[in-house]
Amino acid sequence: MLILSHCGFSFLEDLKLELHRRQLRCFVLSSLPLPEHVPARLQQIESWADRLYVGDAHQLRSDEVTQTLQRLHEAGEQVTCCISVWEGYRHLMAQANLSLGTYDIAPEQALALRNKLAVRNQLAAAGLSHVQAHALSAPVLQALQLDGRHYFIKPIHGIASYAAFPMHPDTRWDTLEALREASASDTVYASAFNEGLEFMAEDYIPGKEFSFETLLLDGQVHVVAIHEKYEVTETAETVLEDSCTTPPASLDQAQIAAGLAWLNQVLGCLALKWGCYHIEARFTDEHWDLIEVNPRVGGSLISHSVEAVADGHSMLSLWLDLLFASQDDGPLREAFAHRLDRLGWHADGTTAQTTxxxxxxxxxxxxxxxxxxxxxxxxxxxxxxxxxxxxxxxxxxxxxxxxxxxxxxxxxxxxxxxxxxxxxxxxxxxxxxxxxxxx
The missing domain is CATH 3.90.1170 (Aldehyde Oxidoreductase; domain 3)
Structure with missing residues (x-):
């Protein structure tokens, strides 16, 4: 398997353990680590990776992925599939899997999912979101502040909670410009901002926030865990997710069932059939609405939390199993689907999980x-x-x-x-x- 690593990290050690447990060879293509991690981090990776390739910049390019696959092929290595936990490389992972014949989302889908403005408006047009979104400019910001509604600002292409915060009457365009300038020098996160930080504003969604840890197998939706963001702190320039719990503490069975039904409609609207997703949403006490669709495992300890409730299967491990099962049109794929049914949440809002x-x-x-x-x-x-x-x-x-x-x-x-x-x-x-x- 080929792992695409961002600056020498991105769950590398976790992936290494999973691949070694499966007795698979592990190839790593990493963008250039930050200066303070050179050469130590590359030496660490080289000590266990079967082959290590390093890009010439802090962000990987499409041609580097293609060249690495070609070099591996010429060296007699058989690459089965590619994975990347870094969201900024999700389209590169999809590109590699397309060339390897492994089922995955298309590179265009991966890029489209990262455009939060387009996703929001697509769902709103389909009646699956009650929220309107607007690309921000100085005049648009001023007009929205005058209409008296509650809005939330976030990057159109962003990652984590970077520069995402509620709009206030005193929010200034100069503040957004300063964030844009600061983002250009943030070496680690810059690759997640497309061609540069651009902002949007959307109606503020009230209520508690949740995440659905989801695997899509040939169009079948499998929700392995539902996390509630138990404590959230909104600051002037970001939102901090302080703590999470599963199962969700403030939802009843009917509300969970409604969330699962809504989620199925959302994924259908977005024409998604394969992959691993960390889907964030809020429940307003009346309806479900989307925060964002992340085409990857959740960050922080989400994968470890899934491992605790899903019979020792972490979300990262399940994503790898999905990639391998997708290459088999018969018993392996069917067995994996049955396993996900047993481990996860059912349409009626119940689960057999006891932890x-x-x-x-x-x-x-x-x-x-x-x-x-x-x-x-x-x-x-x-x-x-x-x-x-x-x-x-x-x-x-x-x-x-x-x-x-x-x-x-x-x-x-x-x-x-x-x-x-x-x-x-x-x-x-x-x-x-x-x-x-x-x-």
Whole structure:
């Protein structure tokens, strides 16, 4: 399998473990890592990858993917399929799979899904979204601020919650221009902004936010998990997703069933038949509406959370299984479809899952870290990821900077009480101290 890596990362170690478990050879094509990670990160990858290729810039190009596949073929390697967890390379993954004869979305579909303005208006025209969206300019911003409605601003082509925030009466076009200029120098995220950061505004969608962890197999929709964004913080320039839980805590069976039916209609409207999706939506207490469709696994600990509730099958593992099953028109594909039916949610809003999860993400503030360590007083998490260390300097960004993340599992029967307890206790589960704060 060929992995497309962004700047030397993008779930590489997780993918390595999954491929080695399947006794498959692992080829990596990475864009050039950031200067502070050269040469150490490339040496790390080279120590376990069967072949490593590195692009000449911080963003991979289509021709580099084509050339790498050709070099592998000339070296006698048999590449089965391609995967990339980095959303900015999803169309390149689709391009590679098309050339390899593996079922996937078309490269054009991958690019179209990333245009949030077009997706919104397509669904609205089909009656599947109650929201209107507008490409922003200085005059449009001024006109929307005068009409008295509540709007949300976000990039037309974006990633995570970068530069996504509610519009306020004092939101200035100069602020958006400053974000646009800052995005051009954000080496890691720049590849996700198409030809540069452009903004849209859409009607604000009230209600709780959820995500459907979804696999599409020959047009069949399989929702493996439904996460509720339990705590969300809206700041002046972004939205931070502080904690998530599955199963959803504030939905009843009928509301989940309605969400699943709506989701099927959305995916049908978008003509999607294959792939792995992290689909974010809100329930307004009256109807479901889309936040965005991400053609990849969810970030943070979504994949690990799925592993906890789906009999040890992470979302990343299931995506790999989907790619391999798609190459078989017979028993392998049928068996995988049955497995997904057993693991996931049913049309009536029920599931056989008996485990619940709660995970919290910890975000860094601008400054210099003195220490980051697990607090002994908190209940031991099932998964611990501490991503930064003492001495790391965190610059000011218009995006979240992940410091760490912790996940707890517990019986589903204990969900309401345990959820409240973990929400309270987990806030201080990491001891985080700074030498200096802010710049």
């Amino acid at each position: 619940a999860t709660f995970f919290r993400v910890y975000f860094a503030k601008p400054g210099t870290l003195r220490c980051v360590e697990l607090a002994t007083a908190a209940p031991a998490p099932s998964v611990t990821h501490i991503l930064l260390k003492a001495g790391d300097v965190i610059p000011a960004h218009a995006r979240e900077v992940f410091l760490g993340q912790l996940l707890w599992t517990f019986p589903r029967t204990e969900h309401p009480a345990e959820l409240k307890r973990l929400s309270r206790i987990s806030a201080d589960a990491l001891d985080i101290q700074y030498e200096t704060e802010g710049f």
